[in-house]
Amino acid sequence: MTSSTTPTSASTPIIQVALDTPLDRVFDYLAPGADDSDVGRRALVPFGHQKVVGVVLGMVAHSELPRESLKTVQEVDRETPPLPADLMELARFAAGYYRHPLGAVLAAILPPALRRMGGPGRDTGPVAYVLTALGQDQLGQLPRRATAQRALGDRLASGPLARQELDTRDKGLVRDWLKKGWLTQQPMEDGIPKSGDEPPGLTQEQVTVLAELEGCVGFGTWLLHGVTGSGKTEIYLRRVADMLEMGRQALILVPEIHLTPQLTERIARRFPGRRLVGLHSGLAEGARREAWLTALEGRADIVLGTRLAVFAPMPRLGLIVVDEEHDPAFKQMEGMRYSARDVAVWRGKQRNVPVILGSATPALESWRNAQEGRYRLVSLTHRARESAALPTVRLVDSRTDRPRQGLTQALVQAVALRLERGEQSLVFINRRGYAPTLLCNGCGHVFPCPRCSAHLVLHRRGGGPQAPGYRLLCHHCGLSVPPPEACPSCGGLDLRPAGQGTQRVEEALAAQFPQARLLRIDRDTAARKGAFAAMREQVATREVDILVGTQIVAKGHDFPHLTLVGIIGADQALVSPDFRAGERLFAQLMQVAGRSGRAEHPGEVLIQTAYPRHPLYQAVVAHDYPGYARQALRERRGADFPPYVSQVLLRAEGRDEQAVLGFLMAAREQGEALDPGVRIFDPVPALMSRVANSHRLQLLVQSRSRPRLQSFLDRWVPVLGELPSRGLRWGLDVDPLDV
Ligand code: ADP
Ligand code: ZN
Numbered sequence: 001m002t003s004s005t006t007p008t009s010a011s012t013p014i015i016q017v018a019l020d021t022p023l024d025r026v027f028d029y030l031a032p033g034a035d036d037s038d039v040g041r042r043a044l045v046p047f048g049h050q051k052v053v054g055v056v057l058g059m060v061a062h063s064e065l066p067r068e069s070l071k072t073v074q075e076v077d078r079e080t081p082p083l084p085a086d087l088m089e090l091a092r093f094a095a096g097y098y099r100h101p102l103g104a105v106l107a108a109i110l111p112p113a114l115r116r117m118g119g120p121g122r123d124t125g126p127v128a129y130v131l132t133a134l135g136q137d138q139l140g141q142l143p144r145r146a147t148a149q150r151a152l153g154d155r156l157a158s159g160p161l162a163r164q165e166l167d168t169r170d171k172g173l174v175r176d177w178l179k180k181g182w183l184t185q186q187p188m189e190d191g192i193p194k195s196g197d198e199p200p201g202l203t204q205e206q207v208t209v210l211a212e213l214e215g216c217v218g219f220g221t222w223l224l225h226g227v228t229g230s231g232k233t234e235i236y237l238r239r240v241a242d243m244l245e246m247g248r249q250a251l252i253l254v255p256e257i258h259l260t261p262q263l264t265e266r267i268a269r270r271f272p273g274r275r276l277v278g279l280h281s282g283l284a285e286g287a288r289r290e291a292w293l294t295a296l297e298g299r300a301d302i303v304l305g306t307r308l309a310v311f312a313p314m315p316r317l318g319l320i321v322v323d324e325e326h327d328p329a330f331k332q333m334e335g336m337r338y339s340a341r342d343v344a345v346w347r348g349k350q351r352n353v354p355v356i357l358g359s360a361t362p363a364l365e366s367w368r369n370a371q372e373g374r375y376r377l378v379s380l381t382h383r384a385r386e387s388a389a390l391p392t393v394r395l396v397d398s399r400t401d402r403p404r405q406g407l408t409q410a411l412v413q414a415v416a417l418r419l420e421r422g423e424q425s426l427v428f429i430n431r432r433g434y435a436p437t438l439l440c441n442g443c444g445h446v447f448p449c450p451r452c453s454a455h456l457v458l459h460r461r462g463g464g465p466q467a468p469g470y471r472l473l474c475h476h477c478g479l480s481v482p483p484p485e486a487c488p489s490c491g492g493l494d495l496r497p498a499g500q501g502t503q504r505v506e507e508a509l510a511a512q513f514p515q516a517r518l519l520r521i522d523r524d525t526a527a528r529k530g531a532f533a534a535m536r537e538q539v540a541t542r543e544v545d546i547l548v549g550t551q552i553v554a555k556g557h558d559f560p561h562l563t564l565v566g567i568i569g570a571d572q573a574l575v576s577p578d579f580r581a582g583e584r585l586f587a588q589l590m591q592v593a594g595r596s597g598r599a600e601h602p603g604e605v606l607i608q609t610a611y612p613r614h615p616l617y618q619a620v621v622a623h624d625y626p627g628y629a630r631q632a633l634r635e636r637r638g639a640d641f642p643p644y645v646s647q648v649l650l651r652a653e654g655r656d657e658q659a660v661l662g663f664l665m666a667a668r669e670q671g672e673a674l675d676p677g678v679r680i681f682d683p684v685p686a687l688m689s690r691v692a693n694s695h696r697l698q699l700l701v702q703s704r705s706r707p708r709l710q711s712f713l714d715r716w717v718p719v720l721g722e723l724p725s726r727g728l729r730w731g732l733d734v735d736p737l738d739v
Contacts (some may be wrong), residue, residue, distance in 0.1 A: 008032055008072055014063050015073065017043050017054040020107035020115070024721075027054070028063040030072040035059070040082030042110075044075040044117040053117050055083060055106045075117060081296055083109075087313050090347055094311075097710070099717055099732045100336040108336055109311040113289035127185045128160035129174055135182030149173060156183070164287075196272035199237065200384075206231050209378045210238055213356070217246070217318070219349045223325075223370040224358040226380030227623065228594025229388055232358045233263070235380075236321045237270050239356065244274060244301055248318025248353075252304045253340055255327035256555065258282055261533060263323075264304060271302065279305035279312055307332060307340030310347065317351050320344050324555075325357035325366060326587055328737055337733045341366075360594065360625065361587040364636065365643040367629045391565070391596045391603030393621045395612040403568075405508035406500035408608050411566045412512060418564050419516055419545055423601060425564040426547040427505055428554065428592050430572075432522040433457040434504045435497030438472060438483055442492030447483075449474040453690040458483065459524075460503045477692040500569060506548045513546065521549035554592040565596045567607045574614065578687065578738060579641050582616055586628050589620045642735075646706040648713065649739060650699040650720070651686065652730035657695040663725055664699045670719045671701065671712070678703045678712045687738060700739060 008030045015031040029045050038056045045054055051074055063070055091109055095102040107115055139153035152170050155161055177183045226232040240250040257280045268276050277291040277300040294300045296313040303312045307330050322341050330340040348355035357366055370377040401408040418425045435458045437446045447456045456472035473480050486493050502522045510518055526532040538544050539559055573585035597603020609617060619628035637644050650667055654660045664683035671680050679702050686696035703709040
């Protein structure tokens with residue numbers, strides 16, 4: 001480490017540092033003893049009245065500022081390896097393409113623990129705790145009421161306990177017991193399994209796909225389209241195996257890691273003796289830093305992570321896989337609004353390694369890229385296990401079979417049949433809470449959030465169905481109020497829940513099937529850490545007959561005893577103003593349908609709809625993604641929507657709606673002068689036009705040519721920075737998903 005006490009002179013080197021500020025510029029500092037090898041290192045520098053951590057971008061012979069006015073860096077971290085040059089280049093690309101300050105991009109790439117200097121030293125490696133003889137003796141004498149101590153003692157009595165298995169309270173106890181000599185510490189070979197699973201023999205389709213992929217070690221983007229359960233993951237694992245053989249690292253990106261623990265286990269078991277690290281925002285700071293550094297040092301063989309892992313430093317990178325590539329979770333929705341899938345493809349090209357994008361329902365952007373030859377399409381059309389056929393999808397016409405409490409007669413009968421046979425059912429409804437709104441039966445008044453442009457959602461709180469307590473909640477700003485006794489508009493007392501949410505469907509099913517064991521899985525019940533895994537366990541061990549859940553149940557789980565999926569409320573998406581709502585609905589339906597009939601029992605899917613002839617539903621019935629994509633792309637082309645045009649959204653928000661509008665009008669006027677070939681629409685309210693009393697408006701800019709749009713931005717962005725914007729927040733969203 002260098003220190004600030006080193007005197008500076010006329011020959012003291014000057015470094016350029018990128019800092020996490022909204023200003024898109026770099027900062028010069030005097031850095032005694034610095035040289036080219038410091039590029040990519042972290043530096044602690046004075047900035048205003050603070051000291052902040054930045055990344056060294058390079059050395060400069062002269063600063064634009066007079067030497068006397070330059071400040072001196074406080075410290076350069078030479079213990080951590082510097083960010084490698086390719087990662088710096090990737091950051092520069094992302095900063096340029098997504099129009100985000102480089103310093104902010106670099107800060108986002110670093111794990112939170114490395115955004116500060118100092119902090120606790122690195123773990124020397126994973127350790128396990130073992131009871132000493134003294135400890136065994138003492139624990140036996142603990143009083144009965146010391147339940148936490150006794151519980152931990154019992155766990156230790158059955159063998160060494162890894163540090164990762166401890167919660168905060170356990171850690172406190174462990175510290176205490178180490179001091180008392182009840183425990184010792186021993187290094188643990190990180191849970192790298194020594195033996196693993198044998199791969200299954202390949203299906204004919206898998207052989208064909210692999211024949212195409214194999215031998216490709218340089219850059220190429222492959223779109224692997226395969227129905228759920230067709231063995232896509234098996235393809236990834238085979239390619240990962242090839243790369244590990246060659247001494248390379250593999251990067252696997254998934255939409256949400258905590259929802260797919262099975263994948264982590266499956267990879268770990270397949271590659272015994274290899275180091276697999278997870279990288280996602282749910283990790284504790286220390287663990288995330290460790291995982292990141294393990295990747296950076298080239299010690300991780302496989303990095304499995306969420307979108308942020310696309311920026312993981314990987315010196316031996318050999319393959320990138322993006323699983324469920326269509327999932328909107330790959331798009332970051334705040335700060336730098338990047339698409340991890342698109343960055344992955346860029347990175348594959350940069351590092352000259354293959355990229356595999358896998359999905360049962362590819363994003364229409366990816367599908368078109370495949371059709372135009374930019375991506376190479378490979379397909380798996382059958383389920384891998386011979387016994388597991390695709391489920392039968394039936395549309396239930398809710399105009400003739402009128403739902404009662406959300407449930408059609410057909411669905412009730414189908415559930416009853418499963419109960420009789422001892423099989424499981426899933427009722428899927430993508431709305432949590434009791435009912436989407438509370439409605440006054442006298443005047444039709446519904447209850448808006450006073451701070452947002454959204455209705456308050458009725459939620460039931462504990463108390464059981466006999467004595468339920470209700471709340472009205474805003475899903476956008478968190479407002480929570482008790483439902484009023486009387487309608488504030490007409491004074492009427494007949495206030496009724498309108499529509500269905502997961503809680504109400506659960507209640508209706510409980511009334512219909514009093515003997516059945518029900519389990520609701522939505523964001524409210526799965527919020528607690530570990531709750532989701534526990535629920536999955538309950539389903540797997542058949543402690544549940546009927547599941548009620550939102551899309552979080554739909555993601556990548558194997559429920560072998562599940563033979564029925566009922567879908568409620570899907571029509572909602574058909575009338576959405578969002579042009580991507582149909583695409584999302586199709587993907588969701590295919591995914592949730594894929595949950596049924598995975599094992600020996602054939603599955604059945606019932607979709608309740610008032611539009612059974614809608615082509616989207618017809619395509620779901622036929623399991624026909626290509627057919628759906630053809631029709632959807634035709635519509636997109638006709639309406640001049642992506643992927644036929646490239647879009648950028650200028651988003652602005654503030655308390656004063658007129659000021660926000662004024663800013664966007666000025667932005668538009670300036671933009672129109674720059675390039676008449678780029679289309680700029682009128683400023684409009686965002687889909688959620690008011691959140692927590694802040695008004696959100698947006699300006700859509702589009703062009704058929706992506707490079708042209710980018711060169712327009714080159715000139716427009718500096719202009720935007722000059723516009724008066726007091727009291728406003730604004731930002732650009734390149735390739736926005738929610739327009
Ligand atoms: P996907 O990723 O397309 O959903 P998976 O790779 O998870 O498909 O495969 C679905 C199921 O089929 C898994 O249980 C997997 O173990 C099994 N499977 C995959 N390939 C084969 C194969 N060639 N032979 C037998 N079973 C297979
Ligand atoms: Zn609100």
